[in-house]
Amino acid sequence: MLSTGLVWDERLMWHNPVGAGPLSAGGWVQPGQHAESAEGKRRIKNLLDASGLSSHLTQVHAREATREELLRIHAASYLDRLARDSEGSGGDAGDGHSPFGPGGLRLAALAAGGGLAAVEAVLGGAVGNAYVLVRPPGHHALADRGMGFCLLANGALAAAHARAQGAGRVAIVDWDAHHGNGTQAAFLGDPSVLTISLHQDAVFPPGSGGVAESTGDNINIPLPPGSGAGAYEHAFAAVVLPALRRFAPDLVIVACGFDSAGMDPHARLMLHSDAYRALTAELMAFAQGRVVAIHEGGYHEASVPFLALAVVETLAGVRTGVEDPFLANMAGPAGQELQPHQSAAVERAAAAAATAYAP
Numbered sequence: 001m002l003s004t005g006l007v008w009d010e011r012l013m014w015h016n017p018v019g020a021g022p023l024s025a026g027g028w029v030q031p032g033q034h035a036e037s038a039e040g041k042r043r044i045k046n047l048l049d050a051s052g053l054s055s056h057l058t059q060v061h062a063r064e065a066t067r068e069e070l071l072r073i074h075a076a077s078y079l080d081r082l083a084r085d086s087e088g089s090g091g092d093a094g095d096g097h098s099p100f101g102p103g104g105l106r107l108a109a110l111a112a113g114g115g116l117a118a119v120e121a122v123l124g125g126a127v128g129n130a131y132v133l134v135r136p137p138g139h140h141a142l143a144d145r146g147m148g149f150c151l152l153a154n155g156a157l158a159a160a161h162a163r164a165q166g167a168g169r170v171a172i173v174d175w176d177a178h179h180g181n182g183t184q185a186a187f188l189g190d191p192s193v194l195t196i197s198l199h200q201d202a203v204f205p206p207g208s209g210g211v212a213e214s215t216g217d218n219i220n221i222p223l224p225p226g227s228g229a230g231a232y233e234h235a236f237a238a239v240v241l242p243a244l245r246r247f248a249p250d251l252v253i254v255a256c257g258f259d260s261a262g263m264d265p266h267a268r269l270m271l272h273s274d275a276y277r278a279l280t281a282e283l284m285a286f287a288q289g290r291v292v293a294i295h296e297g298g299y300h301e302a303s304v305p306f307l308a309l310a311v312v313e314t315l316a317g318v319r320t321g322v323e324d325p326f327l328a329n330m331a332g333p334a335g336q337e338l339q340p341h342q343s344a345a346v347e348r349a350a351a352a353a354a355t356a357y358a359p
């Protein structure tokens with residue numbers, strides 16, 4: 001059995017989204033740290049090491065994505081603007097929530113390149129699957145502007161790279177709490193890439209990700225606030241897994257956000273480590289297990305490491321024996337089981353997706 005690859009690069013922790021958002025300097029209260037900080041990601045790496053799981057993983061080295069690779073998704077004028085600001089004192093990728101410091105483009109290209117390296121390692125047979133622990137995140141980034149903390153479209157670039165490497169069909173499953181609008185936009189009308197996003201209904205981007213946006217090759221599954229393991233399992237069983245069976249991908253990319261967990265401050269969903277474990281295992285049944293999970297959101301810095309550990313343990317087929325100290329608090333509250341209004345939301349998504357991917 002091939003091992004699991006891990007992309008980790010200390011330099012990516014130096015991406016510096018200085019003061020932005022509602023707690024920026026000049027507001028009414030003391031400025032706060034930007035939500036998309038290095039802290040949670042470093043703690044994931046700490047736990048992979050401290051648990052002993054890292055010794056089971058194969059390091060996959062990130063490299064900077066080239067301009068030609070970035071141009072598969074992004075506009076030249078956008079890359080030029082990022083380069084100009086990046087060579088100066090920094091700037092914002094587009095929406096005022098996606099700041100970067102000096103050198104920001106090179107770091108974002110290194111994060112995107114981590115996904116490309118993982119795709120090469122998996123498609124080339126060096127590893128069986130991979131976790132790409134990078135920042136800044138990517139699934140909101142559009143061709144010509146960044147948004148939602150994202151500069152470059154890491155997952156879309158990885159899918160485009162897989163296609164360039166000979167993969168016939170690539171599926172992207174996005175379980176970040178927010179709509180994967182950038183990934184959706186990148187492949188609309190492209191039958192070789194199936195994009196599926198499960199997210200809390202109408203959170204971010206505002207008004208984005210409804211079932212009306214589902215097409216033949218894009219499926220949105222907006223879920224009500226409070227959706228937990230039962231709702232996600234039902235959404236997988238009723239929509240995600242049947243679509244993947246029809247599509248028969250050669251590679252599955254996961255936009256792996258952990259802000260869909262119960263303690264996250266940026267959404268109101270209720271997943272927990274055992275739920276992520278189960279969802280990961282279900283995706284590993286496709287594409288002969290060729291899964292590349294690319295880190296996206298997840299902002300509760302204490303609990304996120306245990307959520308990531310559950311995913312990486314599942315990818316690697318290794319249980320470290322580390323118990324998730326947050327599992328009881330996250331899985332215990334009432335409402336984890338499928339609720340009628342959640343079931344109705346999934347049925348609406350299933351109906352809208354009924355025409356998705358007819359081979």
Ligand SMILES: [Zn+2]
Binds near residue numbers: 177259296
């Ligand atoms: Zn998110």
